[in-house]
Amino acid sequence: MTADLPKPFRDALDNRARQALAHWGVADQRPELLKYRENAVFRVGLADGRPAALRLHRSGYHGEAALRSELQWMAALGDGGLAVPQPIATKGGGLLVALPAEGEFGTQHADVIDWMDGEPLGESGRPLSHSPARLVEIFSALGASMAEMHNLADRWSPLDDFWRRAWDKDGLLGERPLWGRFWDCAGLSSAQGSALSVLRHGLRQDLATLPTPAKDFGLVHADLVRENVLVDATGVKFIDFDDAGWGYRLFDIATALLKNRREPAYGLIEAALISGYRSRRALTDEALAALPLFLVLRSLTYIGWFAARPELPGARERVRRYADETLALAEELAFR
Known part of the structure; x- marks a missing residue:
């Protein structure tokens, strides 16, 4: 997603990154742009030579309170021993910098976090390359x-001003879901829109009648896809907490599994993930019976996400493809 950016914009983005890095005292470098989606993410060097990641947050996507809360939670997870990026303070001791509107950039925030070593578990749309035995190790x-x-x-115990969005009934299936109105967004055929509208109303009823064990709700990562799970000899590490918030714990599990459903070793993958989860936290069979519901809910989110970003290559085609895939998944899992 970086090679398609026009050179003048890339140059402006590099200058914007150096503007942010001045607050960490390391503006005299050329940041390496790694990703340009919700955030522009750069690999940068700190004054002591350590690598780190600079994030220029998308203007208007998250407010300052939400961004500070994300950094607070990441710090708390790190303090608890989890391998996640830790925020790095500016020269003035702050964790978040507000950049004024300038040129083609609106007012936006920037932060710098630890660089996490490891290779992504995989890439969406490409078969996993690990052996079955290694997949069991990784997903466990x-x-x-x-x-x-x-x-x-x-x-x-979060601070009183902690705020993150909620992947709850309204955030997933309300009139204004977090990632967009998937049933009436641009790019859908009329047949797709009608079928998704019917599916949405049915899923709202299913979500409202969840058995108590499946209602486990609290802070979740919300985007543990392959690219956000790093793997090395020490185990796994989680990155990209941009969508973290309040949600069902089964939503996290479904997110980690959904894009792997067509893998030949999916049975091993699912069993290993569930076994690993149960080794640290209760997950009853009654709760697990609701996993198909959350797989469909997760699949729905991608429709609205791409519809809201028509500038991305192939966005319109992806909207229709994800709609077809979600409707097929719902039928396969008996939600139609």
Whole structure:
């Protein structure tokens, strides 16, 4: 997503990054742009030579309170022993910098966090390259780390001004879901829109009648896709807490599993993740029976996400493809 950026914009983005880095005393470098989606993410060097990640947050996507809360939670998870990026303070001791509107950039915030070593678990749309035995190791560790993240979240007492969005009934299926109105967004055919509208109303009823064990709710990562799970010899690490917030714990599990459902070793993957999770946190069979519901809910989110970003390559085609895939998944899992 970086190679398609026009050179004048790339140059302006680099200058914006150096403007932010001045607050950390390391503006005299060329930051390496790694990703340009919700945030522009750069690999940078600190004054002591350590690598770090600079994030220029998308203007208007998260407010200052939400961004400070994200950094607070990441710090709390790190203090609890979880392998997640830790915020790095500016020369003045702050964790978040507000950049004024300038040129083609609106007012936005920037922060710098630890660089996390490791390779992404995989890439969406490409088969996983690990052996079945290695997949069991990785997904067992992923499940255990996810469960420990949920445990740490439950034990942690956020500050009074802590605020993050909620992946609850309204955030997923309300009139204004967090990632967009997936049933009436641009790019859908009329047949797709009608089918998704019917599905939405049915899922709202299903979500409202969840059995108590499936209602486990609290802080979640909300985006543990392959690219956000780093793997090395020490285990797994979680990155990109941009969408973290309040939500069902089964939503985290479903997110980690959804894009792997077509893998030949999916049975091993799911069993390993669940076993790893249960090694650190209770997850009853009654709760697990609601996993298909959350797989469909997660699949729905991608429709609205791409519809809201028509500038991305192939966005319109992806909207229709994700709609078809979600409707097929709902039928397969008996939600139609």
